[in-house]
Amino acid sequence: MRLGIIGLPNSGKTTIFNALTGQKLETGAVTTGQFEVHTAVVNVPDARLDQLIALFQPKKATYATITYADIAGLDKGISEGGLKGQFRNELSQVDGFVHVVRAFESDIVPHPYGSVDPARDVSIIDGEFLLEDMATVEKRLTKVRDEIRIKGKKLEAQYADEIALLERMQAHLEAEKPLRDFELTAEQEKSLRGFGFLTLKPVLIVLNMGDEAQDPDSLLTYPHQHSAIVGLQGKLEAELAQLDDPDDVAMFMEEYGITELSRDKVIRLSYELMGIQSFFTVGKDECRAWTIPVGATAPEAAGAIHSDLQRGFIRAEVMNYQDLLDAGSEAEVKNQGKMHLEGKDYIVQDGDIVHIKFNV
Ligand SMILES: Nc1nc2c(ncn2[C@@H]2O[C@H](COP(=O)(O)OP(=O)(O)O)[C@@H](O)[C@H]2O)c(=O)[nH]1
Ligand SMILES: [Mg+2]
Structure with a gap:
């Protein structure tokens, strides 16, 4: 911005x-x-x-x-x-x-x-x-x-x-x-x-x-x-x-x-004022905040990372950052059933952690 x-x-x-x-x-x-x-x-x-x-x-x-x-x-x-x-x-x-x-x-x-x-x-x-x-x-x-x-x-x-x-x-x-x-x-x-x-x-x-x-x-x-x-x-x-x-x-x-x-x-x-918010990508290599408009869909959020991810978007694995912090690991979030799979209509929420599955 x-x-x-x-x-x-x-x-x-x-x-x-x-x-x-x-x-x-x-x-x-x-x-x-x-x-x-x-x-x-x-x-x-x-x-x-x-x-x-x-x-x-x-x-x-x-x-x-x-x-x-x-x-x-x-x-x-x-x-x-x-x-x-x-x-x-x-x-x-x-x-x-x-x-x-x-x-x-x-x-x-x-x-x-x-x-x-x-x-x-x-x-x-x-x-x-x-x-x-x-x-x-x-x-x-x-x-x-x-x-x-x-x-x-x-x-x-x-x-x-x-x-x-x-x-x-x-x-x-x-x-x-x-x-x-x-x-x-x-x-x-x-x-x-x-x-x-x-x-x-x-x-x-x-x-x-x-x-x-x-x-x-x-x-x-x-x-x-x-x-x-x-x-x-x-x-x-x-x-x-x-x-x-x-x-x-x-x-x-x-x-x-x-x-x-x-x-x-x-x-x-x-x-x-701008109506924007952040989502995160996490991992051992990089943890990163991304900026997207409020109301952006999962493919649009993927596009903020790279246009290939938007073009080849299949689905997104989504969890809330607080759930991850509380659980201590992504595996534990999955165990607790708090990781959800989302399709192209999903509206990304402020504070979501997102893994994009894609194919180009
Ligand atoms: N007394 C006072 N002087 C200020 C304040 N803010 C800026 N100035 C002074 O006003 C002058 C102009 O400030 P500057 O930031 O260069 O203004 P610009 O022309 O809009 O970029 C400078 O001498 C500043 O030190 C303030 O809050 N109080
Ligand atoms: Mg000036």
Whole structure:
């Protein structure tokens, strides 16, 4: 999964990036209006996998990963005349956004709009993304209509559904509503994936609070689908992310009343927002977590491992990770009758341990 960290200049994007990844990128860099991307890959912490590793002592342990991209350069007016190619690519390729919004006061760090106002700042970026999505819809509509005009009316039927959908999306966007709130069937969503609509992507709004913890809901409301708000103390958490000694971390957290590290919290909330979950494969060679959408079938889960496993899928041996930990071995899980054989319609559950039987 790839998450793009976005926000106005000086909102604390790079600070939050450092907090989430443990990196030490320079903050306070002057990048106004300049497109710049830094990425880092982090393991998704998973206590269940930790326990499976302790049980199997495998040669290799592989956690699920998240790639964070710190995307600098967004500001008012950026999508006038269309976002520049590389910038648009970077934004359209992420699975979701972490939208950093400034909630901290500081005389030293200038706010580009002179005052701390989370609602205004959110609407500036949302407004740019709305314009960009409108342009994308219009471009596609023009292309399809031109094609019908040139190649003749017989194409009309073929494109009828797409045109109807795009026109409804256009009206929705013109009413200044993000596509997150637009009802799409799974099939429609799939057909639109290639366009990389920005307002369709899930968004986790991070209110960067500064040194005082505040109630995020009193600072901002964001009544949209596929979105959530969380308050983080960016600067503090970036310092925390630099500590190696777990005892130091625990002491620091207690001192500042932090109950869950933001890097864990952001991942947890992102998984919920994206509707994704993990299943495991285990063995003496490797114990590994895999990421799949909630509702994925056994062959789809097999496909996350390798396309051959999906293509040649025969059946899956499935057990719950807790049953395995309780029983102590796979043989014992079988003895207890808690290992079940599943076919291609099985919906994989969070925390399943799966062995795929396949033939290609
Ligand atoms: N006082 C205070 N300053 C912060 C906080 N978060 C970031 N800053 C400062 O704000 C400036 C801009 O932060 P940066 O992460 O570079 O913002 P970006 O432009 O969005 O990447 C830097 O000087 C940071 O040290 C915070 O929570 N409190
Ligand atoms: Mg930055």
